[in-house]
Amino acid sequence: MKKCILTINAGSSSIKFALFESNGTLSSHPALSGQIDGIGAEARLVAKNASGERFPEVTLTPGVCHQEAFDQLLQWLGEQRAASLKRDSEDDWQIDAVGHRVVHGGELYSQPMVLTPEVLKALEQFTVLAPLHQPHNLAGIRALSALLPGVPQIACFDTAFHRTQPRMAQLFAIPPALTEEGVKRYGFHGLSYEYIARVLPQHTAKANGRVIVAHLGNGASMCAMVGLRSQGTSMGFTAIDGLMMGTRTGALDPGVILYLLENKGMGLKELTNLLYKQSGLLGVSGISQDMRTLLASDDAAATDAVELFCYRAITQIGSLAAAIGGIDALVFTGGIGEHAAEIRQRIIDGCAWLGLVADKAANASGEIRISTTASQVDALVIPTDEEWMIAHHTQELLGQPV
Numbered sequence: 443m444k445k446c447i448l449t450i451n452a453g454s455s456s457i458k459f460a461l462f463e464s465n466g467t468l469s470s471h472p473a474l475s476g477q478i479d480g481i482g483a484e485a486r487l488v489a490k491n492a493s494g495e496r497f498p499e500v501t502l503t504p505g506v507c508h509q510e511a512f513d514q515l516l517q518w519l520g521e522q523r524a525a526s527l528k529r530d531s532e533d534d535w536q537i538d539a540v541g542h543r544v545v546h547g548g549e550l551y552s553q554p555m556v557l558t559p560e561v562l563k564a565l566e567q568f569t570v571l572a573p574l575h576q577p578h579n580l581a582g583i584r585a586l587s588a589l590l591p592g593v594p595q596i597a598c599f600d601t602a603f604h605r606t607q608p609r610m611a612q613l614f615a616i617p618p619a620l621t622e623e624g625v626k627r628y629g630f631h632g633l634s635y636e637y638i639a640r641v642l643p644q645h646t647a648k649a650n651g652r653v654i655v656a657h658l659g660n661g662a663s664m665c666a667m668v669g670l671r672s673q674g675t676s677m678g679f680t681a682i683d684g685l686m687m688g689t690r691t692g693a694l695d696p697g698v699i700l701y702l703l704e705n706k707g708m709g710l711k712e713l714t715n716l717l718y719k720q721s722g723l724l725g726v727s728g729i730s731q732d733m734r735t736l737l738a739s740d741d742a743a744a745t746d747a748v749e750l751f752c753y754r755a756i757t758q759i760g761s762l763a764a765a766i767g768g769i770d771a772l773v774f775t776g777g778i779g780e781h782a783a784e785i786r787q788r789i790i791d792g793c794a795w796l797g798l799v800a801d802k803a804a805n806a807s808g809e810i811r812i813s814t815t816a817s818q819v820d821a822l823v824i825p826t827d828e829e830w831m832i833a834h835h836t837q838e839l840l841g842q843p844v
Contacts, residue, residue: 444535446473448519449832451543452582454574455481457511460829461519464538468837472829473535474522478502481511487518497522508578512585539594540586541836543633543828545575545681547599548624554602554835557583557595565597571628571680574718596836603632603639606671611765614679627683629665629675631657633828638773639670640831645810646820651770654762656755657826658785659776660688660731664755666762674765676758682717686754688731691721693754723747733778733785752785756792769796771820774812780825786812790821 445465449472451458460475462468476489476497485502502514519537526533542557546568555561562583569576587595612627614620634657642649653667662685666674676684676693686692694717702708708716724731727747729739736744763769772793774786783805790800790812797818805812805823813821 444533445538446535447539447541447833447836448537448586449541449543449829449836450582450586451828451832452508452578454578455479455483457481457508457515457582458829459515460833461537462830462833463535464833464837468830468833470830472833475829478511478515481506481508485511487515489518508581509585509588512582512589516589537590537593539596539836539840540590541596541598541832542579542583542586543600543832544579544583544597545600545630546572546628547597547601548628549605551597551599552602552605554596554598554839556839557587557597561597571624573714575681594836594840596832596839598633598832598835600630600632601628603636604629604665604672604675607673607675611674625679627675627678629663629672630677630681631661631663631665632672633831634775634826635665635667635672637827637831638775638824639667641824642670642771642773642822645822645824646771648770648820652763652766652768653771653773654759654766654769655773655775656759656779656789657776658685658755658774658779658782661690662687662692662755662776662778664758664762666766668766674762676762685758686726686751687722689719689722689724691717691725723751726750733782737782737784748785752788752792755785755789759789759793759796763796769819771822772798774821774823775826780823783808786821786823793819 444463447462447464449460457478460472462472471492474489474491476487478485478487480486482505484504485506487500487502489497500518502511523535544565548568550564562580565580583595614626616625635655638655650669655665657663661681663675663677664685665672682690684692699713702713722731723736727736727744729741729744730736736748774780778785787800787802787805790798798821799814799817800821801812801814810824811822813819
């Protein structure tokens with residue numbers, strides 16, 4: 443019987459999942475992967491196999507909650523197992539462990555952890571630091587623990603990769619008492635950056651030098667690495683800081699918050715909604731948070747949104763390059779970073795002063811290396827794989843070959 447690792451990334455209204463075979467060594471691609479969207483409303487399950495062939499879409503019970511969605515996910519996985527057995531008895535498999543993406547591990551957890559009631563309780567204290575992510579991550583853990591009793595549950599933290607940053611990169615200019623309470627820069631998207639650090643030496647001889655990775659998507663951030671270790675990042679205390687995102691503001695003068703409190707009478711819920719859900723590409727454009735839609739639009743507000751996104755990215759690259767004393771390689775990843783050639787071109791053009799020169803043809807055709815031979819800085823496009831990183835950590839933590 444084949445052993446498999448199930449990876450889970452639970453969000454506010456969605457669940458991303460992947461199933462990796464883990465007999466001997468971990469498979470490089472999931473046997474199947476997919477997502478449940480629309481939890482709490484019209485939920486549906488979409489998935490594909492290792493060959494990219496899509497399974498028939500499944501409509502879940504209307505108004506399904508997370509617990510019920512996980513229950514129906516496991517039922518669906520059981521149906522796929524039964525179908526595999528029907529085709530070939532040697533295709534039988536079982537879930538040997540579950541790896542969870544957990545957004546916040548604070549300072550307590552700089553490595554993946556086997557989840558126990560004590561660890562789960564400790565993770566609850568970070569809900570205030572990641573209110574839109576942490577509760578759903580923990581809900582997924584509780585649900586799978588109940589549905590798969592006895593199966594090890596592993597937490598992999600998005601903050602862990604950044605714990606190698608120097609102390610000054612983690613501090614705010616606030617009284618030390620607040621710092622000691624945990625008000626400091628943590629950074630996120632760590633699983634994505636860790637995967638890029640792992641594969642980067644395959645693509646450039648400059649991997650161990652000064653590298654800036656741009657994870658550009660609906661959530662966007664950057665990480666500066668030296669020796670493949672995080673030395674600085676754009677996100678800070680929460681996953682709202684730094685770059686402009688799909689619906690999040692990114693860096694914002696704290697005085698704006700004070701202004702909205704004092705002059706607009708906004709409360710906590712209104713401010714949270716504004717900062718996390720009504721700003722970014724959506725807020726500036728008034729049209730969409732989808733970069734593809736904005737690039738195809740002739741609307742002036744859409745143009746502003748795209749230009750501001752690129753401007754913020756260019757200035758952040760300059761800031762991180764200053765922090766690590768220069769730049770040897772720039773890596774694009776994430777949904778926008780991997781697929782929006784025009785955005786990559788604009789950002790590289792804006793960084794010409796750093797010695798970056800784009801190969802326009804290579805960029806347009808989606809090559810991995812998109813800089814010319816004359817460029818002083820290597821520019822690369824590398825797809826990230828957070829799910830594989832979670833599966834890898836899970837297998838490694840269980841003491842199995844990786």
